[in-house]
Amino acid sequence: MQAKLRAQANRHSIEFMIVGGISLAVIMIFVSLRSSAISILEIALTSSAIVAILIGFLKSQQPYYSILLDAQQIVYVHKFGQWQIGIHNLHSCGIPQAGETFELLELNAVGIKLISIDEFLEALSPRLAGKLLIEQRHIFLQAVKMHCKNGNCPSEWLIEPDEFKSDSGQTYTGLIAMFANRMHNLKTLTGYDLLLPANVLDRDIWRFSTLLNRWKLSPEQVVKNLREEQVTNEQM
Incomplete structure (x- = not known):
């Protein structure tokens, strides 16, 4: 289902x-x-x-359905490919915030924290990685600017290197490594590994974040509720 x-x-x-x-x-x-x-x-x-x-x-030209959800995994569908996260690899979701304690900026996206980035990166296509690096750069730069108001930003935050070594010792190169470095920097700034921008979702970022956290706890019930909601909307 x-x-x-x-x-x-x-x-x-x-x-x-x-x-x-x-x-x-x-x-x-x-x-x-x-x-x-x-x-x-x-x-x-x-x-x-x-x-x-x-x-x-x-x-x-955008995919008709952008998110596929079942009891085992969530799939993000992009016109240049797709990525997937197994429910066992999802740690938590939320709204990423960047900045100092008294001046936080909420990014217009849902943040996803993974348990293992290697499992995600090994299934990610370089073509999609490169496209997401470009498409989501403006959101990432919003977080960077909130942390670099004095103008002193680490150079690796602005230009992703094409080599990356994960905590498990796995080495990546090329576009996958660049995306992995973006993930690492994003986690440093916001605590999340991935972003799902608001325009790829079917509801606002707060409701979608809550939905994914509920799905983590009760996947079959959430999927069933979503299917019933979809049928109701189609009949209206």
Whole structure:
């Protein structure tokens, strides 16, 4: 039994493209039937319609389901691959915070703390690792800035080396090593190894964090509840 959660980033793609396409068609017909030159307002509206079509197209390229959850593991589905974490390897989840005691910044993501990073890294594809390094860099830099307000940041926080040795003695190179170094730095800054950004989730980060912690304690019940929730939403 598996629950499938749809990302917010994928939603309303068709609506964006339909509204943008209809708007663009109406503007073109209106302009073609009129003898005067196109106005600045019409140019702006045309640009907006094209942007809506582009946004809808980009949304449609995202996986329909971003999170797959069953009693054994959680799978994050990305258009460049996927990673998975067995329930036995999940330590805890929460909202990562960065900064000093009296000035903490909550990152717009769910943080995941692993028991063994080696198990995760050995199943991670270099292609996905490289893409996540780029996509999640802005979130990581928010944490870095909160810790480096005096401007003195360790260089390894800003440029991930392409070699990494885990606590178990396993050595990694290339993109996997760079991702492992990002994980190490993220844990130093926030206490978590991985990030699930808000836009890949089907609910807000606080509810999703609570959901995963509940899943850790009672996986079959949580999956059952999610499937029932999904059926109810489809019938509405």
